[in-house]
Amino acid sequence: MSKEMTGAEMVVEALKDQGVDTIFGYPGGAVLPIYDVLFHQEKILHVLVRHEQGAAHAAEGYARSSGKVGVLLVTSGPGATNTITGLTDALMDSIPLVCITGQVPTHLIGSDAFQECDTVGITRHCTKHNYLVKNVADLPRILHEAFYVASTGRPGPVVIDIPKDVQFSRGFYTPPAGVAHKTYHPKLDADLSAIQAAVEMMAQAKRPIFYTGGGVINSGPAASTLLRELVALTGFPITSTLMGLGAYPASGANWLGMLGMHGTFEANNAMHDCDLMIAVGSRFDDRITGRLDAFSPGSKKIHIDIDRSSINKNVKVDLPIVGDCGHVLEALVRVWRAEAKHADQPSLDAWWDEINQWRAKKSLAYRASSKTIKPQYAVQRLYALTQNKDVYITTEVGQHQMWAAQHYHFDEPNRWMTSGGLGTMGYGLPAAIGAQLAHPKALVIDIAGEASILMNIQEMSTAIQYRLPVKIFILNNEYMGMVRQWQELLHGGRYSHSYSEALPDFVKLAEAFGAKGIRCSDPALLDAAIEEMINYDGPVIFDCLVDKVENCFPMIPSGKAHNDMLLADLSDDAGLELGSIIDEKGKMLV
Amino acid sequence: MNTPASPPSPYSAALSSSKIESHTLSVLVDNEPGVLARVVGLFSGRGYNIESLTVAEVAHAEHLSRITIATSGAPETIDQIHHQLERLVPVHQVTDLTTSARSLERELAMVKVRGRGENRADALQLAEAFRARIIDATTESFIFELSGKPGKIDEFVDLMRPIGLVEVSRTGVAAISRGPEPI
Structure with a gap:
């Protein structure tokens, strides 16, 4: 039934009808009518962030950990432009967001009015879709369409820009009632012939591997269950991208660990030497493939993806399957069973023997120390002391992110929130806030670096205001560690501006915000300090002073192939001589 | 095993070795604000070429516009462009007229030429000879109107250059498939 109301009331009504219970936002002149409507209701919790970028990442953390659409509400001009990094991050990592921005009144658009910017123009390149609502009659449809577009197909961020006069105008609101979009209808089910062809290829494979990605997580928990079933049925080894961690359990027998630039020796070598690669919801990005012309040269490739444009974008595949990972995996399991297929067991056994030899390299090993805390050791202890809890992990970007991916192990999907595609420093704290709001009783930890955490440290205030007991575990090596590692690799160890000088005292900083601060620099005291953090009922900043010069291994240097990995040198304190490893062409890459 | 000769970059080696082709893509879109910017932005953002672009509403009641884009690239790139266009929310249909069907391509040009005597x-x-019409004339100039394939117009313009070409205005390519069926 349609009801007459103002545009601002429609916004809040539509949010309720879409099942939204939490939004992240920051008020300002051009969204005041919507904030006034929020004032009169209690169904939707509005979380006041301290910077609009924080709102976007918090909405991402909320969405990624809950499977729901994340919603943010910001004002025009700077409010909108401050969300750009978060929107781009969500676009790259396929996170469903609806971002509502205020805009100057319609008659002022184009006049360079106060706090005016061309929001739809600016966000066109960093959203899946966006709308400028010029007529209140279009608003209900656009609001519902935005949720549909954000959450279906390959998910992504959608912006709705609403001028202030439209927020005040009255019109008729219509509830969602089965949105029939004019043009956007993603294909969910694959053709049976493709499924049969895939099953046939799998049954004949001698050295197969599953290479799965964030698409499996996006498809929902059922897809992860089906993936586990298919892996169990076939006995194939499985590796995953950074974004896909948790879809298959790290404790599972067939797990090879993460692949790619900082992936395990066994995962990358298995990718290189396989004869059948089954890519599920992964997109062959450059952190995964390394040198393209040497990428898995002897394999047939099956690529399952809901986004047709991901197929053959970077790597040519033999069998494309366009569809939702969950639907396709269900069909693969069904057909594999119905046709009573089985893997080529003798070949598979030989393949596992080979893989186990790579595994024996123990590529994640590092030189232990009783004097300084090794960053890997810190993550391992954090994992050991929290693995039996209801835990969600977010990260910032850099070395600590890779160490977290390598040494913190995930057995369930949606437990791991990280900025993969865009690589956004400052993502972790707001994302942790979002995850904590979606899971109020869970233990949410942001594994951070001392440089990244300062990029959105203002959100500590948000955590305090809403009593969100997020734990920030800083691996503090006083360097932008990944930058330093690359300067070591490419620029003769000239550490141009990568030293974190004039750092704050993180314990005092925590206290200044009203949180708890803990510092630890002694490996012998680390466990007790981590326990103290876990047991504290409130937000904590944990300043973990780690080895300052540790580098992140194993590593595929830029421009090299999967079977050309650098392993940590465990015998020598000086470590590897990195300066000459990357050739001139590799140096051009990022 | 594939061992291409000296790739330009280790990352871009695998898919970019093929030869460059010209294709005409017909894109049916919802005629909503910003749709052209979306399409053009896709080309600039991903580094694709636009050789010509034509857009006009083709069904007023349904708010549909047809964008005809002449582009060039390796076959893999053309394939990518096709699927990237399909991904845009207001896009109804993308057809590669160069590969999918026998198609007709036409462009209209107005050519101003100045000169006296011979x-x-x-x-x-x-x-x-080119079946161009005179649509404006003075004692020292003509404006010709001609339509045809882009190559024919190029040829006409080239011939006019030594004679006294002043300027050219072209519409870009419009294209449609032959026979009774729609694109």
């Missing part, structure tokens, strides 16, 4: 006579003769 040059004037030459211009008129060539115009007749």
Whole structure:
């Protein structure tokens, strides 16, 4: 039934009808009518962030950990432009967001009015879709369409820009009632012939591997269950991208660990030497493939993806399957069973023997120390002391992110929130806030670096205001560690501006915000300090002073192939001589 | 095993070795604000070429516009462009007219030529050969209107250059498939 109301009331009504219970936002002149409507209701919790970028990442953390659409509400001009990094991050990592921005009144658009910017123009390149609502009659449809577009197909961020006069105008609101979009209808089910062809290829494979990605997580928990079933049925080894961690359990027998630039020796070598690669919801990005012309040269490739444009974008595949990972995996399991297929067991056994030899390299090993805390050791202890809890992990970007991916192990999907595609420093704290709001009783930890955490440290205030007991575990090596590692690799160890000088005292900083601060620099005291953090009922900043010069291994240097990995040198304190490893062409890459 | 000769970059080696082709893509879109910017932005953002672009509403009641884009690239790139266009929310349909069907391509041009005496006579003769119409004339100039495939227009313009070409205005390519069926 349609009801007459103002545009601002429609916004809040539509949010309720879409099942939204939490939004992240920051008020300002051009969204005041919507904030006034929020004032009169209690169904939707509005979380006041301290910077609009924080709102976007918090909405991402909320969405990624809950499977729901994340919603943010910001004002025009700077409010909108401050969300750009978060929107781009969500676009790259396929996170469903609806971002509502205020805009100057319609008659002022184009006049360079106060706090005016061309929001739809600016966000066109960093959203899946966006709308400028010029007529209140279009608003209900656009609001519902935005949720549909954000959450279906390959998910992504959608912006709705609403001028202030439209927020005040009255019109008729219509509830969602089965949105029939004019043009956007993603294909969910694959053709049976493709499924049969895939099953046939799998049954004949001698050295197969599953290479799965964030698409499996996006498809929902059922897809992860089906993936586990298919892996169990076939006995194939499985590796995953950074974004896909948790879809298959790290404790599972067939797990090879993460692949790619900082992936395990066994995962990358298995990718290189396989004869059948089954890519599920992964997109062959450059952190995964390394040198393209040497990428898995002897394999047939099956690529399952809901986004047709991901197929053959970077790597040519033999069998494309366009569809939702969950639907396709269900069909693969069904057909594999119905046709009573089985893997080529003798070949598979030989393949596992080979893989186990790579595994024996123990590529994640590092030189232990009783004097300084090794960053890997810190993550391992954090994992050991929290693995039996209801835990969600977010990260910032850099070395600590890779160490977290390598040494913190995930057995369930949606437990791991990280900025993969865009690589956004400052993502972790707001994302942790979002995850904590979606899971109020869970233990949410942001594994951070001392440089990244300062990029959105203002959100500590948000955590305090809403009593969100997020734990920030800083691996503090006083360097932008990944930058330093690359300067070591490419620029003769000239550490141009990568030293974190004039750092704050993180314990005092925590206290200044009203949180708890803990510092630890002694490996012998680390466990007790981590326990103290876990047991504290409130937000904590944990300043973990780690080895300052540790580098992140194993590593595929830029421009090299999967079977050309650098392993940590465990015998020598000086470590590897990195300066000459990357050739001139590799140096051009990022 | 594939071992291409000296790839330009280790990352871009695998898919970019093929030869460059020209294709005409027909894109049916919802005629909503910003849709052209979306399409053009896709090309600039991903580094694709636009050789010509034509857009106009083709069904007023349904708010549909047809964008015809002449582009060039390796076959894999053309394939990517096709699927990237399909991904845009207001896009109904993308057809590669170069590969999918026998298609007709036409472009309209207006060509201003200035000259007296022998040059004037030459211009008129060539115009007749190309079936160009005179749509404006003064004692020292003509404006010709001609339509045809882009190559024919290129040829006409080249011939007019020594005679006294002043300027050219072209519409870009419009295209449609042959036979009774729609694109």
